[in-house]
Amino acid sequence: MRQEVSEEEAKCLTRWDWEEQLPSPQELVPLSQALIAPDLALAFGIPSSSATSASFSSAVLLRHDASDLYASGGGGEDDPEPPRTLKRPRLVWTPQLHKRFVDAVAHLGIANAVPKTIMQIMGVEGLTRENVASHLQKYRLYLKRVKMQGLAAASPSASPHPFLARAAPADPFLPYMPAAMLQQQHHHHHHKNPDPTQQHYYHQNQLFLNRPAQGQPVARPAAAMGSGMVFVPAQTTKPAQSAPLVNDSEWNRKGEDDDAANGGARKRELTLFPTG
DNA sequence: CTAATAATAT
DNA sequence: CATATTATTA
Numbered sequence A: 001m002r003q004e005v006s007e008e009e010a011k012c013l014t015r016w017d018w019e020e021q022l023p024s025p026q027e028l029v030p031l032s033q034a035l036i037a038p039d040l041a042l043a044f045g046i047p048s049s050s051a052t053s054a055s056f057s058s059a060v061l062l063r064h065d066a067s068d069l070y071a072s073g074g075g076g077e078d079d080p081e082p083p084r085t086l087k088r089p090r091l092v093w094t095p096q097l098h099k100r101f102v103d104a105v106a107h108l109g110i111a112n113a114v115p116k117t118i119m120q121i122m123g124v125e126g127l128t129r130e131n132v133a134s135h136l137q138k139y140r141l142y143l144k145r146v147k148m149q150g151l152a153a154a155s156p157s158a159s160p161h162p163f164l165a166r167a168a169p170a171d172p173f174l175p176y177m178p179a180a181m182l183q184q185q186h187h188h189h190h191h192k193n194p195d196p197t198q199q200h201y202y203h204q205n206q207l208f209l210n211r212p213a214q215g216q217p218v219a220r221p222a223a224a225m226g227s228g229m230v231f232v233p234a235q236t237t238k239p240a241q242s243a244p245l246v247n248d249s250e251w252n253r254k255g256e257d258d259d260a261a262n263g264g265a266r267k268r269e270l271t272l273f274p275t276g
Numbered sequence B: 001c002t003a004a005t006a007a008t009a010t
Numbered sequence C: 001c002a003t004a005t006t007a008t009t010a
Helices: A007-021 A025-035 A038-043 A095-108 A115-122 A129-154 A162-167 A222-227 A251-263
Strands: none
Touching (some): A095 A129
């Protein structure tokens, strides 16, 4: 429920913007309480009613799997320790979570975007470094794919013109597309000929002649990151073992719809990494 | 059954 | 941490 802002300002505000549209902690707590088994919630240290405060800024949406609930023991057991043999449900990268990921990567810069840092910046409780690493892997593959087909369009087959060949190795920066990849399929490829001589994307500091899109966040200069933390939502340290499991039912759809509303194109099924 | 995607192994 | 492989899901 934010009012629109101008594009220039949006660039500065966008990094905070998703914080707004993300489900608030207050909303997460009661929902998780309702859906999580009581003993499990207790084991995870999820507060019943009081002292909720800002222990966790958000939660990971996880696919529900009832098989792990009572993996270690009995129904009435009240051991406060979560069973370590508890297998974690498969993480579902909802559009919102993905956006958070993408924003973190963009803010860090593609060079400094490593799983651990990304995870810390995302500040999602329960999210593991491996989760991010796996997602980052696919994200890079996706970017590479996009870049390759972009370059292929520029240089058909065997005519590496000196201009192009010279500009190619520079390999500036990958255009980061937040909403583009959330669309089901790109019906029309916008950038058909990314002429390197004309393709000026964001570089290290602030050099850009060609802005990616309207109101889209751009990669932040590494200087800002070096001087201080960009932001840390709630916790700087993660609680080691257990994660707040939250079963999704409406969140997924709500997330899709919410994010889809941003780009204006909403689809039933959206893929985070369209393969084409 | 296949493709997509997340988890795990190297 | 990056890449390759395997497992699980849609």
